[in-house]
Amino acid sequence: MVEQITFVIFDMDGVLYDKRDGARLRALSALSGREPHEIGEAIFKSDFEKRAEAGDPPTGSAYLEGFSERLGSAIDRATWADIRRDMMSVKPRVFEIARRLKRHVDIALLTNNPILLKETLAACAPEAVALFGASAHVSAEFGARKPDPAVYRKICALHGHAPQNAVMIDDARKNVDGARQAGLNGILFTNAIALATQLRLLRLAGSPHGAASIPKSRHRYS
Structure with a gap:
């Protein structure tokens, strides 16, 4: 039987x-003069x-310094963020699901990304910052x-939820499997x-026996 879900974690990209x-590769190619596939590698x-x-x-x-070195051309923070933003487009239906869930449970974002994305997230993904606030995380924060x-257990601990009361939503099967290994749904x-x-099916998302009947937990796991 699935435990009561009190914490829902969303991946960002995908x-x-x-x-x-x-x-992104084409933009970096135009900046550096290198071929897109070379930059990718x-x-x-x-x-x-x-x-x-x-x-x-x-x-x-430090990340930007290493990035510039591998790109073969200097790139500043604002340009990096602009290119990152331009490669992304919002999925409005998924954002609406997250908004509905937020009324009843805690939500967070967890994306595999360097700390530079965290530092520039308001420019790269303003919609995510508006919805998730300080609960928008990159993996680099957790080491x-x-x-x-480990990354799933750390984000659950940070937000005060037991892994079995959390669910990770990801478009990569290996990441879903990793979450399950950590004890999450x-x-x-x-x-x-x-x-x-x-x-x-997890009694979320506003079904008759879903999110509307599940109050946000006041008792945190530590």
Whole structure:
């Protein structure tokens, strides 16, 4: 039997937002003069990006320095944020689901990203900041990245919820599996309609026996 859900965690790219990797690579190519596939290999498919998503380097400035080095061209914070923003588009139906849930349970955002995204999130994803506020997190804050079970346990502990009372919504199966290994419930995201159905099965999302009947928990787990 599923425990009462008091905490719902959303992935960002692929769940709350559509992400166009090609658009980012083309913008960086125009800036640097390098081919898009070269940039992808040098940065986004490299150990540099994976380490950054796990918190190394620990500051946005240090990340940007390493990013520029691998890009082969200097890039400033504002330009990086502009390019990141331009590759994203909101999924309004998923945002509406999150808004409804927020009336009854705690919600958070957890995305595999470097600390620079956290520092520039208001520029890159203002809709997410408006909805999630301080509960919008990047994996670098926790020193681990999905699907490492540690990152899920840490975000649950930070927000005062037991893992079994939480659910992770992600579009990557390995990340859902990692959440389940950590003791959370997991939903593999495909589209907003399927998500609403899956949340309803967990007695969420405003069904007759769903979110409307589940008050926000006043007793936190520590």
